[in-house]
Amino acid sequence: MTFVVLLVAIVFAICFAALKWRRTSGAIYAAAFALFLAVGCGPVPAWLLTNLQSAYVTNPVMQWGKRNAIVVLGAGTEKVPGADLIEPPILSYSRIVESAALYRDCRSTAANCKVVVSGGDPLHHGASEASVYRGALLRLGVESADVLVEPDSMNTWQNAQFTSALLERYQANEVLLVSSGIHLRRSVLYFSHFGVDAIPIRADYLRAVFSPLPLSYNFAIADFALHEYLGIARYAVYNALGWNAPVKHPRLRG
Numbered sequence: 550m551t552f553v554v555l556l557v558a559i560v561f562a563i564c565f566a567a568l569k570w571r572r573t574s575g576a577i578y579a580a581a582f583a584l585f586l587a588v589g590c591g592p593v594p595a596w597l598l599t600n601l602q603s604a605y606v607t608n609p610v611m612q613w614g615k616r617n618a619i620v621v622l623g624a625g626t627e628k629v630p631g632a633d634l635i636e637p638p639i640l641s642y643s644r645i646v647e648s649a650a651l652y653r654d655c656r657s658t659a660a661n662c663k664v665v666v667s668g669g670d671p672l673h674h675g676a677s678e679a680s681v682y683r684g685a686l687l688r689l690g691v692e693s694a695d696v697l698v699e700p701d702s703m704n705t706w707q708n709a710q711f712t713s714a715l716l717e718r719y720q721a722n723e724v725l726l727v728s729s730g731i732h733l734r735r736s737v738l739y740f741s742h743f744g745v746d747a748i749p750i751r752a753d754y755l756r757a758v759f760s761p762l763p764l765s766y767n768f769a770i771a772d773f774a775l776h777e778y779l780g781i782a783r784y785a786v787y788n789a790l791g792w793n794a795p796v797k798h799p800r801l802r803g
Contacts, residue, residue, distance in 0.1 A: 589763020
């Protein structure tokens with residue numbers, strides 16, 4: 550995404566240069582170079598990440614209710630080349646491990662505990678994120694009967710929409726929403742829209758790397774962050790236009 554912005558800026562600069570608007574062209578070139586350095590050397594992605602993740606630095610100490618749902622959001626799947634294997638991708642393991650740890654903590658009490666795995670197969674690998682992650686959770690000691698799957702959602706909005714119906718049937722007193730720190734702000738917003746008053750749990754925390762030379766890693770992190778901001782902005786626009794489903798009021802926890 551950031552490279553597209555830079556490319557568009559360079560194209561405009563070339564066009565203005567062809568029109569003999571040298572000052573305008575030079576200014577655009579200078580702005581594009583400054584943006585290239587600001588992103589690649591770390592300041593821009595660091596600022597973007599701080600605004601997304603700062604509220605989730607520390608996870609809360611849980612006070613479990615009678616019926617608890619630990620919702621795990623998917624991060625895609627990985628199809629292993631040359632083998633008939635579909636596995637969780639590298640960015641999903643922190644979510645899976647955090648959910649299993651929360652489940653063990655919940656089961657150490659007398660509470661009823663379920664892990665809800667949400668995610669379909671948007672990459673068309675042949676298996677839903679929910680089913681693939683379920684296998685990983687079982688290998689980490691989560692009881693089969695305590696894993697509920699939502700295998701149809703194709704994005705975060707549908708994660709919230711489809712999981713909210715499942716949670717309503719389960720009648721959870723406490724709902725925990727487990728995802729990457731960068732993803733939680735948008736996820737909490739979407740789940741709240743569908744009446745789920747969830748406790749956000751950060752499974753991982755991304756940071757930019759400050760460097761005297763531009764790093765491709767920083768461009769990737771900036772793109773991840775911009776994807777989240779665009780999702781939040783799209784939600785606001787759709788709400789203003791009346792395109793979103795009606796807002797549901799959260800059911801009180803207890």
